[in-house]
Amino acid sequence: MLIFGTLGPAGSNHDWVVKRYLEFHHLDHTRIELFTDFDDAFEAMFSGRIHHVIQVAVHPSVTTTVAKYRGRAHLIDTFISPSQPMAVLTRSEVDPPSTLGLQMATRDYIDTSRWPTLVSEVSTVTVAQGLLAGTYDSGLTLLAMAEQHPGRFRVDEIIGTVDDAWLVYGLEPTCQGQVQAWPDSPAAALFRRANLQHDLDKGA
Structure with missing residues (x-):
């Protein structure tokens, strides 16, 4: 069973958004463990008690987290989610x-x-x-x-509601020295439409 750690208490935006993220990926055999601070969550991941940590990108501890755990906690995914109202x-x-x-x-x-x-x-x-x-x-x-x-x-x-970026960490890196992005994302579709419109305007 995969165990995801995030910030509590129960019912917090972290708890609510992580549940939605797991539902999005159809991860039925998972559990969420809630922590009072992210240092405890990362230490739990390093000790093998949990497998992943999810953190909102606007959290004040993000800068410290990325620097402090560089080379140990790897960013493996990002996503966008609205908050609770x-x-x-x-x-x-x-x-x-x-x-x-x-x-x-x-x-x-x-x-x-x-x-x-x-x-x-x-x-x-x-x-x-x-x-x-x-x-x-x-x-x-x-x-x-x-x-x-x-x-x-x-x-x-x-x-x-507020749309925020969210960060997913794991022990095994997924980025192999190149940009890791979703080529069929909604943003990619916007970029393609803008490119197409530019070509049409240029041709006109």
Whole structure:
């Protein structure tokens, strides 16, 4: 059984997107193991406890990851996936809010200057947990939280889904010194259409 490691907790965007990636490849005999940080996930891969690690490319640890594990953890695949719908939620009894919980990779999705204090969290799910616990007034988290807890939060801003690039690591390299890309990808089709249009315009 193949075991894929990614960032938890359960229900996080990492957890949700990895499940979709495995479904896309029809990988039925697999399991996902969730970690609190990527260092633990990579150490688990090096020890043979898991086989692959999947990480969103905008995660703050990506630069460190690529440098720190160069030659040991190899990039073997990339893909694009939308996130779960996100929003800024504020506890209903608070007005105006002064503290905002968020995963720092999402910071530039909104204008955070409205909140004097920003609280960094591991994931959008831990942001939701912090909101429920009253740790802060507002949170950039999953929109579904408002639906799951009617009356507890007001929706201050809907962000929706965000298309992100995702990185898949393994122990065995797949890139053999040349560009490794999908020649029949949707992007490749766009490039071919642009080339064809250029030729037609030139001929006209």
